[in-house]
Amino acid sequence: MTQVKTEVSIQKLLGAAKHGLLLLFAGVILLPFVWMVLAAVKDPADIFSEPFSFTPAKLHAAENFGKALTAAPMGLFMLNSLVVVVGVLSVQLITSIAAAYALAQMKFRGQALLFGLVLFALCVPVQVPALPLYIAFAKADLLNSYFSLMFPWFFSAFAIFLFRQHFRAFPQEIISAARVDGFTEIEIVLRLIVPSALPAIAAFSVFSVTAHWNDLYWPLIVVNVTEKMTAPLGLLSFQSAEGASYGPLMAGATVITLPLIGVFLLARRYFVEGVTMTGVK
Structure with a gap:
């Protein structure tokens, strides 16, 4: 009895x-997010004061957020980011679900080679094709456009890999029965595969929206006009305009971070389920 109690106590200690x-x-x-919010509500003169305090000596939130929303067109920047992330995600889901279904549930010549190319694409840094893409967009006069912001991300090797692993777990007998009943491959995907893959789709959607909402590298290359700046790029220009005024700058960072938090909170159940249930098979 004493040994059992000892084992239970050890397990509790390990759990704690x-x-x-x-x-x-x-x-x-x-911690960085806490510091960001504190800086957004503090007087800019108190942000780096000694000693550091989590309690603002004087609330300066109205002034900081007001300046963040008026010194630069933050609404326009966030609208541009919204257009980009929705456009990219929509095309990614269409292309990736179709490709993943073909690789997981259909048999054709060169299937293994194509999947190998998908894995190879996962190893290629995004910086590698940046220069040729920039030259192509410049010669086609497509810079400073939504298309130039979205096009490089229409193909997602990660999404194809993620969905393929999920689709392989779908029972082959159900797909065969659906084909016997006269379902086309598109109907099988839309009516059987996609509803079963909603957790994986939600998980990838969170990854995609977060990555492209926060992306600064590619917009910095292809956009140099205010009308097409995304939120991170607009925040960079706002920082240049504000100089060392960290209060309004952190207020602007807080504003563009809040939508991502909202997206994750709405999709958190599907996100966790999609990440934990999508195994490598």
């Missing part, structure tokens, strides 16, 4: 230690 370690890591990850 694991949770404590996770809380520590979570605190380290959240």
Whole structure:
């Protein structure tokens, strides 16, 4: 009996230690966001004051957020980002679901080679095709456009790989029965495969929206007019305009971060389910 109690106590201690370690890591990850919000509501003169305090000496939130929303067209920047992320995600889902279904549930010559190319594409940094794409867009007079912002991301090797692993787990017998009943391949995908893959689709959607909402590298290359600037690029120009005024700058960063938090909170259940249930098979 004493041995059982000892084992239970050890398990409880190990569980508490694991949770404590996770809380520590979570605190380290959240610390920059806490500092961002504090800087957004503090008087700019108090942000770097000594000693550091989590309690603002004087709330300066109205002034900081007001300046962030008026000194630069933040609404336009966020609208541009919304257009880009929705356009990219829509095309990515169409192309990736179709390609993943073909690689997972159809047999054709060169299938293994194509999947190998998808894996190879995962290893190619986004910076590698940047120069040839920029030259092509410049010669086609497509710079400073939504198309130039979205086109490089229409193909997602990660999405194809993720969906393929999920689609391979779908029972082949159901697909065969649907074909016998006269379902076309498009109907099988839309009526059987996609509803079963909603968690994986939600998980990828969160990844895609987050990546392209926060992307600064590619917009910095192809956009140099205010009308087509995305939120991170607009924030960079706002920083140049504001100089060292960190209060309004952090207020602007808070504004463009809030939509991502909202997206994750809405999709968190599907996101966790999609990440945990999509195995490598």
